[in-house]
Amino acid sequence: MTDLLAARSQMAMSLAFHIIFAAVGIAMPLLMVIAEWRWQRTREEVYLTLAKRWAKGTAILFAVGAVSGTVLSFELGLLWPEFMSYAGAIIGMPFSLEGFAFFTEAIFLGIYLYGWTRVRPRAHLLAGVIVAISGALSGIFVVIANAWMNSPTGFEIADGKPVNIDPLAAMLNPMALSQTLHMTLAAYAATGFAVAGIHAFLLLRDRKNLFHRRALGIALLVGGVAALLQPLSGDLSARAVALNQPVKLAALEGQFKTERGAPLRIGGVPDEAAGETRYAIEIPYALSLLAFHDANAEVKGLEAFPRDQWPNTLIVHTAFQVMVGMGTLMMLVALWGAVRWWKRRRQDLTENKWFLRALVLAAPAGMIAIEAGWTVTEVGRQPWIIYGVMRTKDAVTPMPGLVVPFITFTLLYIFLAAIVVWLLLRQVAASPREVTAGKESKERKEEGEQGVVA
Amino acid sequence: MSLELIVAGAMIVSLMFYALLGGADYGGGVWDLFARGRRAEAQRTLIVEAIGPVWEANHVWLILVVVILFTGFPRAFAVIATALHIPLTLLLIGIVLRGSAFTFRTYDSKRDRVQQRWSRVFSIASVITPILLGVTLGAIASGTIKVENGVVTSGFVSSWLAPFPFAVGFFALSLFAFLAAVYLTLETKDEKLQEDFRRRALLSGGAVGVLALTVFLLSGMGAPSVRAGLTASRWAVPLHLATATSALGAFYFLWKRRYALARLCAACQVSLILWGWALAQFPFIVEPDITINSAAAPRATLRLLLIALAAGALLLFPSFYYLFRVFKGKTAFSVLSEESKTE
Numbered sequence: 001m002t003d004l005l006a007a008r009s010q011m012a013m014s015l016a017f018h019i020i021f022a023a024v025g026i027a028m029p030l031l032m033v034i035a036e037w038r039w040q041r042t043r044e045e046v047y048l049t050l051a052k053r054w055a056k057g058t059a060i061l062f063a064v065g066a067v068s069g070t071v072l073s074f075e076l077g078l079l080w081p082e083f084m085s086y087a088g089a090i091i092g093m094p095f096s097l098e099g100f101a102f103f104t105e106a107i108f109l110g111i112y113l114y115g116w117t118r119v120r121p122r123a124h125l126l127a128g129v130i131v132a133i134s135g136a137l138s139g140i141f142v143v144i145a146n147a148w149m150n151s152p153t154g155f156e157i158a159d160g161k162p163v164n165i166d167p168l169a170a171m172l173n174p175m176a177l178s179q180t181l182h183m184t185l186a187a188y189a190a191t192g193f194a195v196a197g198i199h200a201f202l203l204l205r206d207r208k209n210l211f212h213r214r215a216l217g218i219a220l221l222v223g224g225v226a227a228l229l230q231p232l233s234g235d236l237s238a239r240a241v242a243l244n245q246p247v248k249l250a251a252l253e254g255q256f257k258t259e260r261g262a263p264l265r266i267g268g269v270p271d272e273a274a275g276e277t278r279y280a281i282e283i284p285y286a287l288s289l290l291a292f293h294d295a296n297a298e299v300k301g302l303e304a305f306p307r308d309q310w311p312n313t314l315i316v317h318t319a320f321q322v323m324v325g326m327g328t329l330m331m332l333v334a335l336w337g338a339v340r341w342w343k344r345r346r347q348d349l350t351e352n353k354w355f356l357r358a359l360v361l362a363a364p365a366g367m368i369a370i371e372a373g374w375t376v377t378e379v380g381r382q383p384w385i386i387y388g389v390m391r392t393k394d395a396v397t398p399m400p401g402l403v404v405p406f407i408t409f410t411l412l413y414i415f416l417a418a419i420v421v422w423l424l425l426r427q428v429a430a431s432p433r434e435v436t437a438g439k440e441s442k443e444r445k446e447e448g449e450q451g452v453v454a
Numbered sequence: 455m456s457l458e459l460i461v462a463g464a465m466i467v468s469l470m471f472y473a474l475l476g477g478a479d480y481g482g483g484v485w486d487l488f489a490r491g492r493r494a495e496a497q498r499t500l501i502v503e504a505i506g507p508v509w510e511a512n513h514v515w516l517i518l519v520v521v522i523l524f525t526g527f528p529r530a531f532a533v534i535a536t537a538l539h540i541p542l543t544l545l546l547i548g549i550v551l552r553g554s555a556f557t558f559r560t561y562d563s564k565r566d567r568v569q570q571r572w573s574r575v576f577s578i579a580s581v582i583t584p585i586l587l588g589v590t591l592g593a594i595a596s597g598t599i600k601v602e603n604g605v606v607t608s609g610f611v612s613s614w615l616a617p618f619p620f621a622v623g624f625f626a627l628s629l630f631a632f633l634a635a636v637y638l639t640l641e642t643k644d645e646k647l648q649e650d651f652r653r654r655a656l657l658s659g660g661a662v663g664v665l666a667l668t669v670f671l672l673s674g675m676g677a678p679s680v681r682a683g684l685t686a687s688r689w690a691v692p693l694h695l696a697t698a699t700s701a702l703g704a705f706y707f708l709w710k711r712r713y714a715l716a717r718l719c720a721a722c723q724v725s726l727i728l729w730g731w732a733l734a735q736f737p738f739i740v741e742p743d744i745t746i747n748s749a750a751a752p753r754a755t756l757r758l759l760l761i762a763l764a765a766g767a768l769l770l771f772p773s774f775y776y777l778f779r780v781f782k783g784k785t786a787f788s789v790l791s792e793e794s795k796t797e
Contacts, residue, residue: 056561063557066510067550073520074546077535084524085532085604089751092525093758099514099521100766106510107773111780114507118780165752399539399610412547416554423562 004393006402007079010409012378014072016371017413021065023370026139026184027191027222028058029109029132034218036125046211049432050218052116054195059113060423064416066106071409079402083385083395086162090155091145093167098141104134139187140180147175150377151244152386178240179377181233185226186373190366192223193330197363198428200356211432213350220349220359223366224334230327235290242291245387246300248380251313252320253287254280255301262287262299267321270313275303277317311382319375326369333362457757458750461526462739464763465519466732470725472515474633477626477724479509481634483552483580484627485654486573496647498573501634504641506560507781511774513553525759529604530739530749534590537599537606537740541589541614548583551575584630585623589614592622595731596677597741618669618676625665629724632658636704636720639713641782648713655708655716663701666727679741683734693733697726 001009032054039047073095077084108130115124148154154170155162196219199212206212242249249255254270254277255262264287268280285295292299302310336358337349349355385392482501489497524531535542552575559572593599593614600608613619635655639648673681684690703719737745750756 060557060561063510064554066513067553070513070517070549071546073517074535074542077524077531078539078542081532081536084535085528088524088528088531089755092521092528092751092755093762095521096525096759096762096766099518100762100769102517103511103514103766103770104773106514107770107777110507110511110777115780163752165754167755167758397536397539398606399536405543408543408547412550416550419554419558423558426562 001403001406003400003402004396006406007396008392010402010406011075011079013406013410013413014068014075015374015378017417018065018068018072019370019374020367021061021068022139022142023187023367024061024191024194025058025065025105026135026187028054028061028195029112029128029135030188030222031191031195031218032058032112033125033128033132034222035214036128038214038218040121040125044214046214046432049211050215053427053431054215055113057424057427059109060420062105062109064420066102068413068416069102078399078405079397080385080395081397083390086390086395087148087386090152090162090165090167090170091148094141094144094148094171098138098145101134101137101141105131105138108134136184136187139184143180143183144171144173144176146377147179148173149385150179150248150381150387151175151240152389157389174244175240178233178237182230182237182373185230185233186366186370188226189223189230189327189330190370192219192221192226193333193359193362193366194223194364195219196223197359197361200350200359201363202428202431203350204353204356204360207350209432216350216359220334220337223330224337227327227330227334227366228338231331234324234327238291239293242299245381247302247305247309248311248316248377249291250300250302250305251311251316251380252376253299254313254317255287255299256303257301258298258304259301260288260296260298261285262291264290265317268317270317272302272310272313309383311380316376316380319372319379323369323372323376326365326372329365330362330369333358456747457753457760458526458746461522461750461756461759461763462746464760465522465526466728468515468518468522470728472512472519473626473629473724473728474721475508475512476515477584477630478633478637479505479512480552480580480584480627481630481632482638483556483577484631485634485638485651487577487581488654491650493647493650496644497650500638500642500647502560504638505556508777509553509556511777513549516549522759522763526751526756527739527744527746527749528751530744532604533599533601533606533740533744534594537608537610537613538590538593539610541586541593541619545583545586545590548579548586552579552583555579581627584627585620588623588626589619591626591731592619592677594740595622595680595735597679599740599743601740601743616676618672621665621669621672621676625662625669628658628661628665629727632662633720633724636708636713636717639708640717648711652708652711652713655720656705659701659705659708659720677741679738680731680734683736684730687734689733693726693730697723697730700726 032051035047035051035054038044039051108127111119111127112124112131115127119127148170151174152170153173154166154168156164196216199216199219203209203212203216238249241252251270253262254265254268256270256275256277261284263282263284265277265280265282268277270277288297288299289295291297302313336355340349340352340355381387383391383393385395482505486498486501489495489501520531523534555572555575559569559576562569562572593616596613596616596618598608598613598616599606632655635651635658638651639655642648670681670684673684684694700719700723704716704723707713707716707719735741737747739746739749751759
């Protein structure tokens with residue numbers, strides 16, 4: 001393994017690990033706040049139990065997200081010092097703002113988690129709202145920095161160095177809006193569906209459990225709305241990519257030839273040597289239509305770009321198919337839920353066994369879509385670290401033996417992931433059983449005030 | 455004062471808060487490892503309760519230091535991250551293990567062997583991480599990281615694998631343990647526990663003195679220009695006097711069991727040590743080739759960064775005040791121990 005490949009692998013692994021915790025850290029506080037708000041409005045004890053349970057899950061995931069995020073902020077320099085040396089002054093700004101958003105999040109999460117009996121109910125709820133907002137802002141700022149790597153603006157180049165730096169223009173780069181929107185919605189959709197899937201699974205075994213029914217309702221509301229909106233933001237993203245990174249669009253669609261009225265390919269295996277994508281289902285004109293909102297628009301194929309500027313087409317195209325497939329699955333399930341809810345308002349969604357099964361099936365879909373989408377945007381930008389400006393191989397540290405930290409962090413993260421899953425399973429296993437509308441108070445007693453320390 | 459100087463100052467302020475708050479959290483882990491005697495469990499519980507609500511927020515000061523460094527002085531960040539790749543990577547592993555072990559322990563509600571194992575991981579990582587942090591700062595001050603045309607030429611090992619950086623590492627550990635012990639005397643009303651941590655504070659305060667002397671002696675060889683700054687500058691004598699006064703004050707008030715004043719003195723002592731180092735190293739970010747001026751980002755970036763820092767501070771300090779007020783009560787900002795007794 002070359003040092004460059006080791007550095008790329010370590011960065012990819014660190015991000016793949018962190019992104020799950022980051023997404024959950026964005027969306028989970030919203031679920032928890034909705035549950036607490038319902039508790040304050042309805043005084044149904046089950047909502048309080050739910051808020052406290054979700055808060056515990058959030059605490060575990062936030063802590064791991066915080067430390068793995070710390071690792072990333074250092075890794076920018078440890079692995080890519082030339083990139084940071086070049087870009088620090090241009091895109092340090094969103095990272096600084098992220099720092100403050102993260103500060104706010106950590107402070108008010110501390111108040112939320114440990115302050116159940118120490119601050120007034122209204123202040124407690126407000127602390128949760130601040131956590132939810134600052135969590136979303138943290139994610140948005142970091143994605144803005146990534147968007148800049150895809151569409152670098154806010155500087156000029158003289159003698160290979162950036163001059164006339166305008167950090168605000170860099171933040172307002174052309175990919176910023178579409179990427180932040182897409183990622184934020186993805187976080188809500190993925191987390192909402194993951195949580196809904198867990199509670200649907202438990203509901204299938206314990207059909208009358210009020211705790212899980214309430215939980216499912218909130219998670220599905222957040223995840224479902226996001227999953228229904230996501231195709232719109234996907235359209236925005238596709239058009240931004242078509243405009244700003246045509247070679248990435250060509251790679252993710254497996255489009256080798258430049259043509260008018262380009263077809264949309266579903267599935268298929270791109271063959272770089274042969275210059276074509278085999279075994280794909282082609283929908284005529286659809287790509288031109290989607291990318292440029294014009295069925296006859298010209299789509300640039302990979303052939304329009306020098307061979308050494310192609311990303312790995314097989315990986316990018318496959319990852320894109322996976323992302324879209326998972327997104328579509330979630331959208332359809334959300335649509336099914338929305339239609340059912342609309343048609344028979346009086347009937348609880350959780351009555352339908354098949355719907356619950358669909359939710360279980362869709363539980364991992366969002367997280368898979370996030371990983372796949374991240375692969376599309378990162379691998380799709382290669383060989384560049386700053387699109388069109390700096391190549392990844394020119395950014396890497398001269399440090400030898402990078403395979404060692406790569407393996408070390410991989411093992412460390414596998415270990416942490418296993419522990420987190422085990423801890424969350426223990427949490428889920430300890431869910432209240434057989435809570436029906438009349439029997440809540442007993443559960444409440446068992447839960448006690450352990451939320452303060454436990 | 456130039457923009458880059460204010461940004462550099464803000465970075466040291468962040469580092470100071472990290473030492474005073476995050477550092478004490480590490481120190482808590484140290485005393486978890488050395489919890490002894492009949493009250494060992496009570497000591498551990500006190501530490502957990504003191505750290506629990508605040509450590510995540512305290513930890514962010516480190517992120518802020520890194521972010522200011524790479525936004526304001528990108529070249530310095532690149533050089534430090536390249537030359538000190540190995541200790542920084544180890545530092546990160548320590549941070550990851552400490553943070554996750556603490557959380558796993560807190561949220562795994564079963565009090566069994568697994569939980570004890572997390573406790574052990576947390577406390578060992580709390581001992582090792584400050585040493586690595588000190589090693590990093592020691593290497594930066596040592597003047598052995600050489601840069602030519604923006605490229606690190608001094609290799610990846612020799613600058614930090616030396617007596618001076620490690621002396622700084624153990625010095626940092628002793629400071630954090632000292633801070634934690636002093637703070638912990640104010641976290642409980644149980645006089646026996648207070649006595650436990652008073653004794654630990656006095657002991658670790660002694661260790662701070664011995665290690666400070668060690669660092670100073672080794673600096674002749676290990677960091678000559680910082681040593682020169684610390685001895686020959688105009689501000690050297692007043693600074694050392696102020697630091698010594700704080701240190702003696704901390705001892706005196708610990709002895710007299712006036713813990714809030716002891717805390718104030720200890721915090722002053724640690725801050726002055728940090729500022730002393732920063733002043734002695736001025737104008738270098740990395741001795742001897744990277745200065746504040748040479749590594750500074752363009753004015754447009756610095757100006758915007760300062761605006762963000764100012765706005766952030768307006769948001770941050772009230773939030774921090776609220777956090778500490780909620781969990782540490784009236785004693786959080788008081789200098790009078792008496793209040794802690796009446797509370």
